[in-house]
Amino acid sequence: MIYFILIAVLLVLIIAAAIYAVRQKDLLYATLATGIISLILSVLYFLLQAPDVALTEAAIGVALTTIIFVITVRNTVRMEDESDKKEKIKSAVK
Amino acid sequence: MNESLFSLLNYGVYGTAVILMLIGLYGALIKKSLLKIVIGLSVVDSGLNLLIVALGYYKGGTAPIFSPAYLAHPQLMVDPVPQALVLTAIVIGFGVTAVALALVIRLYRHHGTLNIDQIKNLKW
Amino acid sequence: MKKLLVIVLLAVLGFYTASTFFDIGFGSPHFVKGIDPVKDIYINQTVKSLNVPNAVTSIVVNFRGFDTLGEVTVLFLAVTVLGSVLYKKRHEVGERSVLFSASSVVTSGAKLIFPAIILLGAYVFIHGHLSPGGGFQGGVIIATGFLLMLLSYESYSVSHKALSIVESLAGITFAGVGLLGLLHGGSFLHNFLPTGVMNSLFSGGIIPIIYIAVGFKVAAELTGVIYTVLNEKGEGNE
Numbered sequence: 001m002i003y004f005i006l007i008a009v010l011l012v013l014i015i016a017a018a019i020y021a022v023r024q025k026d027l028l029y030a031t032l033a034t035g036i037i038s039l040i041l042s043v044l045y046f047l048l049q050a051p052d053v054a055l056t057e058a059a060i061g062v063a064l065t066t067i068i069f070v071i072t073v074r075n076t077v078r079m080e081d082e083s084d085k086k087e088k089i090k091s092a093v094k
Numbered sequence: 095m096n097e098s099l100f101s102l103l104n105y106g107v108y109g110t111a112v113i114l115m116l117i118g119l120y121g122a123l124i125k126k127s128l129l130k131i132v133i134g135l136s137v138v139d140s141g142l143n144l145l146i147v148a149l150g151y152y153k154g155g156t157a158p159i160f161s162p163a164y165l166a167h168p169q170l171m172v173d174p175v176p177q178a179l180v181l182t183a184i185v186i187g188f189g190v191t192a193v194a195l196a197l198v199i200r201l202y203r204h205h206g207t208l209n210i211d212q213i214k215n216l217k218w
Numbered sequence: 219m220k221k222l223l224v225i226v227l228l229a230v231l232g233f234y235t236a237s238t239f240f241d242i243g244f245g246s247p248h249f250v251k252g253i254d255p256v257k258d259i260y261i262n263q264t265v266k267s268l269n270v271p272n273a274v275t276s277i278v279v280n281f282r283g284f285d286t287l288g289e290v291t292v293l294f295l296a297v298t299v300l301g302s303v304l305y306k307k308r309h310e311v312g313e314r315s316v317l318f319s320a321s322s323v324v325t326s327g328a329k330l331i332f333p334a335i336i337l338l339g340a341y342v343f344i345h346g347h348l349s350p351g352g353g354f355q356g357g358v359i360i361a362t363g364f365l366l367m368l369l370s371y372e373s374y375s376v377s378h379k380a381l382s383i384v385e386s387l388a389g390i391t392f393a394g395v396g397l398l399g400l401l402h403g404g405s406f407l408h409n410f411l412p413t414g415v416m417n418s419l420f421s422g423g424i425i426p427i428i429y430i431a432v433g434f435k436v437a438a439e440l441t442g443v444i445y446t447v448l449n450e451k452g453e454g455n456e
Binding site: 050 | 099100102103106107110113114117118120121125126127129130132133134136137140143144147148150151155156157158159172177180181184185188191192195198199202207208
């Protein structure tokens with residue numbers, strides 16, 4: 001029973017994190033949401049009796065993928081539609 | 095765990111994996127920002143991996159490791175083949191994401207924007 | 219309009235995928251027990267001929283070892299592409315774009331914890347055939363340790379030459395052990411060493427050797443990826 005509740009909560013959380021990651025305008029928060037997806041996924045793998053996969057997902061998905069996304073956000077723009085607004089202002093001035 | 099709860103879990107795990115894939119594909123198809131497209135693709139990757147691991151699960155099975163306790167009382171094991179495949183797929187997925195992000199950084203450096211509507215000319 | 223089209227497309231795709239998998243059933247015995255000969259053969263051979271406790275390791279390294287060689291090659295290609303895409307002329311190389319300047323608490327803590335992380339990574343890939351874990355996981359843990367040092371110290375740098383030497387040696391070890399198996403037993407990656415006693419460290423024949431080589435290779439490659447991306451000088455956000 002407790003196993004069932006745990007899996008159900010994790011499944012709901014993972015869908016919520018995915019929707020947040022796709023809809024959020026601030027790319028830094030969206031990136032961190034993908035890290036949370038990987039974290040929950042690694043717990044799920046453990047519950048599905050796959051400890052090797054859980055270890056891999058915890059190391060790669062949570063640590064390395066997230067940090068590479070964060071560095072990319074730092075090197076480009078942080079907000080999703082920032083460049084769009086600039087273009088609109090430019091065309092309005094013209 | 096009784097049977098009805100477990101059959102609910104049937105729809106739950108597979109359904110979550112499929113929904114995760116659909117959310118990621120939606121983000122990759124609708125969004126204009128290149129970084130959002132890469133995020134969508136990585137969400138698709140996660141959903142697919144969950145689907146494959148869930149396929150090999152057997153109710154009441156143990157992890158595919160022959161511990162001394164297992165050898166004393168053998169039970170059924172879950173299928174180790176999907177786990178080995180997913181182990182490979184996760185590492186490859188990281189490599190793909192890293193290359194995609196490097197291309198995103200390079201495109202931003204050249205065009206000054208991440209909006210794919212404004213990156214019209216394919217000339218570098 | 220485009221949104222509507224995409225939603226219809228995704229609904230059709232989702233319906234067919236989901237109905238296929240609902241038919242199989244989650245955790246159902248008829249898909250796993252008895253009728254699935256691949257799983258039974260792999261699990262029985264893991265105990266009988268290899269004496270290795272971890273079935274996933276035996277599949278990744280021995281039964282499907284050729285796949286693993288291809289996978290490691292793909293990672294190597296990813297590092298190469300990353301280096302060539304983010305190529306810079308020498309005079310443009312600036313200081314590293316650290317995300318923030320680290321405080322003294324972070325730097326001393328990083329110095330304290332770095333050897334422990336390396337030790338954990340080495341433990342995970344040396345014991346890959348006994349417990350969950352293996353070359354990929356251990357290599358990634360070691361790369362995470364280097365990431366911690368690179369984020370804490372602005373002056374800390376990794377020599378690309380040393381990384382490529384470690385990576386090449388590990389790759390040559392992998393391919394060489396495989397070729398020795400070809401000479402000895404007639405197939406690539408044939409297990410030609412004695413398999414020893416189950417659940418002891420020196421067992422499993424060539425499996426620990428290959429997993430240690432994979433661990434070093436993955437650690438070198440991923441450290442290279444992190445170092446290349448971190449050295450990207452921040453031009454945005456200014």
